[in-house]
Amino acid sequence: MNGFVKASLFLLFGASSAFCGEIETALDCPNLTFTTGGDAPWFVQNAVCADTPAAMQTGKISGNQQTWIKTEVDRPGKMIFSWKSSCEKNWDVLYFQQGDAELAKISGNSANWSCVTCDVTAASICTWKYMKDEDNDKYSDAAWLDRVRWLAPVNVSFVGNGGNVEDCDKEYFWGYKYGKLPSAQKNHCEFLGWYSSNEDDAQLITSNDIVRGDVTLYAHWRLRTYKVEFDLGEFGVRTGGGELMQMVEEGQNAVAPSVDASSFGKVLSGWDSDFSSIARDMRVSAIYEPMKCSLVVHSEHGK
Secondary structure, three states, X not given: OOOEEEOOOOOOOOOOOEOOOXXXXXXXXXXXXXXXXXXXXXXXXXXXXXXXXXXXXXXXXXXXXXXXXXXXXXXXXXXXXXXXXXXXXXXXXXXXXXXXXXXXXXXXXOOOOEEEEEEEOOOEEEEEEEEOOOOOOOOOOEEEEEEEEXXXXXXEEEEOOOOEEEOOOOOEEOOOEOXXXXXXXXXXXXXXXXXXXXXXXXXXXXXXXXXXXXXXXXXXXXXXXXXXXXXXXXXXXXXXXOOOEEEEEOOOOOOOEEEEOHHHXXXXXXXXXXXXXXXXXXXXXXXXXXXXXXXXXXXXXXX
């Protein structure tokens, strides 16, 4: 087989350890897409794993044949993976390559898994290639790959739009969830979250969204408003001024209504609460006092 197989469904007949599954799932690497091919494709199995429930095993090949699994990355980063081999030392070899450049290799009968970190210096095709010499099968005559992680830092910028952005020094990686996003504060405003643009129809970015490249996120805000109710009680009647129920922006003043209570022999003397620089919902009650009456006496001269 000289073609390649996309990561979709694999079943190696005659091998009890094989089962159906995705390459990305078996390698614990959902942020990359893998293909496999050569003289026989790699396959998913669960008998030899660095991390449950599965790992990839090299295809069943003969002398002077090869089997590979590869993925393409679009930027520099670090490829981290675990592998082990059970084969003829120095003659049957599993290589890791960036393009045609060899970055790491493993051979022989390794009892334990090895964790490898390789610097991938540019956008390229990364390949794990197992090659056999012309004869001498030995041990399991195979190699395994598991726990692949692709860490490619991206630039995520945060625009506060007048607010203070806090805790924005986190590093973000392509293909992974944002996770915890920075908090932000702005006087008299409620923080609505981080959005893909300043437009009203911009997409809200959450901690569960996937980082897909360099991006700028924008803080969206809403002015905090509070309900202020003016209670005139049983004596007063509103004759003008502010409404009896007002929505007031944080830090602003409510406008008092004009009140007439003369028909009850009362006069408005004030309010029971200060309604300047509003910072909460509040109810303001009117305070009355009796009207003062003036008695005027007229007299005739000489009487």
